[in-house]
Amino acid sequence: MNCEQLAERLTDLLEGDLDSDEEAAAVEHLATCASCELVLAETREVIGLARDHGRVSLSSDDQDRLWSRLIGEVGSD
């Protein structure tokens, strides 16, 4: 596997969607290619940032207010 092929398969590698031969080829390439290894590490870092900081939260007061609005629209017995 070369750099271009690894870039094409990066998402599959991260998703665990490569078959065993492809994964072995990717690992082999990464062991000898610092730039691809850096891209992989940085991509993992971005995924972690998105997971940990990417949600615009809604306060519990806002959640309660929106729930009241919703119940006002649909009605409740």
Next chain:
Amino acid sequence: MPRSVVVWVEELYRAHVAGVYNVAYRVLWNRGDAEDVVQATFVKAFLRVGQLADPAKVRAWLLQVAYREAIAILRRRRDLPTNPADMPSQVATSMGPAELAVASAVAAELSAALYKLAADERVAVVLRDVEGLSMREVAEVTGVGLSAAKMRVHRGRQSLRVLLENSEVRS
């Protein structure tokens, strides 16, 4: 509305409203319109109450409704005001002052970078990496094939990586 239905939908609402709001906000970048999407999404949940029995599918269903509602608002209102700086809090309130300051700075910088992504790539990243849907669910929610969904997530992640390259939020 029968009480049992209200209780059931409130459970759904409490579990998923943050994700629904987040997806809507990342499409619309406007709090009021994102709240309208929350309203429309859970009104539909009330109407579909008998068809949402599978808990494994309900999250993706809600996010799909939210995404479609948000896109519909965008199409109706091309002049929609968007302001990524006008963001609600993105951090947990259990943090101390120092942690809050750091987390707020990271969230603000990430948000500014997300704002710069192509809309389809941003939504794909939000659904996969922020909301934790599977790649197949990302494809279903956004109405594209699996390979297209993977490509959007890939491009979005790589754009974020470049946008945040010189950022202090990266360790």
